[in-house]
Amino acid sequence: MAATNAPHSNEQPRLLFVFLRGGMDANNLLVPTSSSFYYESRPGIAIAKPSSDLASALPLTSDWGLHPALRDTVYPLWQQGEAAFVPFSGTHDISRSHFETQDSIELGQWGAPRTQFGSGFLNRLASVLGQGSAQRLASNNAAPIASPIAFTDQLPVAMQGDLRVPNVSLRNLAKPSVDARQSQLIASMYQGTPLQNSVRDGFAVRDQVLQALREEMDAASRGAISAKGFELEARRIARLLREDYRIGFVDIGGWDTHVAQGGATGYLASRLDELGQGLATLARELGPVWRSTVVVVMSEFGRTFRENGNRGTDHGHGSVMWVLGGGVRGQQVVGQQQAITANTLFQNRDMPVLNEYRSVLAGLFTRQWGLSASQLQTVFPGYAGAVDVGLV
Numbered sequence: 001m002a003a004t005n006a007p008h009s010n011e012q013p014r015l016l017f018v019f020l021r022g023g024m025d026a027n028n029l030l031v032p033t034s035s036s037f038y039y040e041s042r043p044g045i046a047i048a049k050p051s052s053d054l055a056s057a058l059p060l061t062s063d064w065g066l067h068p069a070l071r072d073t074v075y076p077l078w079q080q081g082e083a084a085f086v087p088f089s090g091t092h093d094i095s096r097s098h099f100e101t102q103d104s105i106e107l108g109q110w111g112a113p114r115t116q117f118g119s120g121f122l123n124r125l126a127s128v129l130g131q132g133s134a135q136r137l138a139s140n141n142a143a144p145i146a147s148p149i150a151f152t153d154q155l156p157v158a159m160q161g162d163l164r165v166p167n168v169s170l171r172n173l174a175k176p177s178v179d180a181r182q183s184q185l186i187a188s189m190y191q192g193t194p195l196q197n198s199v200r201d202g203f204a205v206r207d208q209v210l211q212a213l214r215e216e217m218d219a220a221s222r223g224a225i226s227a228k229g230f231e232l233e234a235r236r237i238a239r240l241l242r243e244d245y246r247i248g249f250v251d252i253g254g255w256d257t258h259v260a261q262g263g264a265t266g267y268l269a270s271r272l273d274e275l276g277q278g279l280a281t282l283a284r285e286l287g288p289v290w291r292s293t294v295v296v297v298m299s300e301f302g303r304t305f306r307e308n309g310n311r312g313t314d315h316g317h318g319s320v321m322w323v324l325g326g327g328v329r330g331q332q333v334v335g336q337q338q339a340i341t342a343n344t345l346f347q348n349r350d351m352p353v354l355n356e357y358r359s360v361l362a363g364l365f366t367r368q369w370g371l372s373a374s375q376l377q378t379v380f381p382g383y384a385g386a387v388d389v390g391l392v
Contacts, residue, residue, distance in 0.1 A: 011292035013368040014241055016248040016282070017122060017158065018322075020275075020299035021102060021224045022255030025268060025313050026320040026351065027305060030085050030333070031057040031065040035340040041306040045263040045313075055264035060085075064333045069269040073276030074324070077283060081330040082290075084391050086321040088337055088354035090301055096315040098256070101300040106157035108358055111382030121358075122148060123161030125379045126247050129369060130163070148247040151237055152224070159249055168240070170225045170233045170250070224253035227274035234278040238285035241293070255299060259310040279324060291326035294364060294392060298322070298357060304349050305340075318351030321360060323391050334389040335360065355387065362386035 031047045032038045039046050047067060050059040057065025058075050064087070066075055077083040092111075093104040104110060108121030130146035150159045150167040159165040225233070230252050241248055254271055261268045279297075283290050298321045303313035324330075335355035338344055346352040358380040365371050365379065366386050376386060 011289055012246055014246050014248075014289065014293040015368065016237070016241060016250065016293065016295045018230075018279075018295060018297040019102075019106075019156070019158070019224075019249070019251040020255050020297065021098070021251050021253045022257075022299070023098065023301050023303055023315055024255040024299040024319065025257055025261060026087070026299070026302040026318070027313075028261070028263070028268060029067050029272065030060075030087055030320045031067065032063065032087075032340050033057055033059075033065040034063040037341050038305075042263075043307070044311045045261055045307050047264055060331075061333050063337075067269065067272050068264050069272040070276040073273075073280040074322075077280070077324055078331055082283070082326055082328055083322065083324045084328060084330045084332040084334060086323065086335040086355050086360055086389060087333060088318050088335060088351060089298070089321045089357055089360060090317060090319045090353040090355075091357055092353065094317060096301065096317070098300060098315075103157055105298075105300055105357065108158075108380050109382060110358070111384075113382070118157075119161045120156070120158035121361075121379055122158040122247060122249055123163050123165060125365065126165070127161065127163045128371065128375045128378050129247075146247065147245045148249075149240060149245040151233070151240075151248060151250040156249055156251060168236075170229055170236070224251035226254050227252050227271045227278070231274045231278040231281065234281035235285050238282050242286055242289045257303070258308070258312045258314060261307075261312040283324070283326070286326075294323065294325040294328060294368060296321060296323055296361065296364070302351050305345055305351060306349070316350035317346050318353045321355075321357065323364070325392070328391050330391075332391070334391065335387070355389075356384065358383040359385060359387040360389060363388040364392060367392040 027038065028045065028047055033049045047065065048056040050057050050065050055068055058068055058071060060066055060078065066078070074083055091101060091105050093101045095101055106120050107115065107117070109115050126146040126148040148159060148163070148165045150156055150165060151170050152167050153169045155165060155167045159167070230250065237248065237250065252275065257268055260266065279295065282295065286293055299319050301316055302319035303316040305316070308314055338354065344352065362376045362380055362383060363386040365376065366388065371379070
């Protein structure tokens with residue numbers, strides 16, 4: 001294996017892949033502030049252009065802003081040159097199915113002559129890195145360069161394969177704001193009043209709707225922890241990456257926002273705030289090792305560019321990749337881009353994919369570990385070639 005190109009540190013490179021299950025709305029995360037079409041398409045949920053208003057987008061470039069929920073977490077990393085974004089990114093899978101697209105991304109084999117089910121791209125990456133590394137590292141008692149771990153209840157597809165990978169369960173600690181007991185108490189307050197039936201029926205309808213939404217979101221999340229769970233467990237993840245492991249995977253659910261998504265505040269804003277808190281904690285707790293760590297955040301797809309009738313967004317296509325780390329060349333929005341208009345939408349509804357995620361990752365892996373073209377073909381069989389977006 002070629003020598004590593006990782007800058008700024010004598011530490012072994014580390015990678016944490018953060019998978020947002022459910023299809024995060026990329027357009028309210030990385031806000032296309034120079035697009036009038038964005039504001040026409042989202043009259044109820046758009047994020048305002050940067051201004052002195054704390055509810056407006058945080059300025060990144062002349063074309064892009066960041067959701068204000070990340071003001072105290074990810075935005076300082078951007079200002080320090082430790083965060084960047086790749087819009088118009090994603091996979092060529094156009095099924096808009098959570099499960100099919102998640103599997104496609106985790107397998108990383110789109111375009112390969114034959115799909116090898118049960119062989120994920122991170123397992124193959126760890127295998128490639130581990131070949132011939134044991135003798136080289138034995139003399140200094142360092143952790144193996146390829147030591148991988150999944151912070152999940154079940155081993156994810158991305159980590160499945162020939163190499164045995166441990167997984168550590170992270171529990172969802174979130175609780176509902178009004179549970180069944182509290183609902184019963186509220187209903188009892190109206191017992192014997194003219195509102196008795198309305199309150200009872202209202203709770204019944206609410207429970208039916210919430211159950212349906214929960215079932216869809218839980219299915220899309222595939223047992224992933226919540227963003228709040230990630231915030232609470234970031235210290236644990238940081239310790240394990242700092243001391244024992246070099247490649248990590250964590251998935252975070254709760255991003256399927258068909259209804260009441262919100263804009264600068266609301267459901268999505270709360271999830272982004274929790275995610276940002278977790279990422280900032282991770283950066284802080286990694287300490288000096290943060291300089292050799294790259295964190296990649298992505299979702300299986302973006303969401304429809306236009307908001308729907310329920311002030312939410314539906315399953316889409318193109319998304320955005322976040323790239324963070326102490327050695328990242330940040331303060332950039334990179335990759336192939338184009339003006340966002342009605343004529344440039346994919347199938348008249350979604351952001352197009354101009355930056356295939358495997359090509360972006362292959363460029364990062366080349367910079368981090370100096371992988372050869374043949375090694376990259378093992379990690380991502382059938383991919384079109386590495387794209388160096390100049391982030392590490």
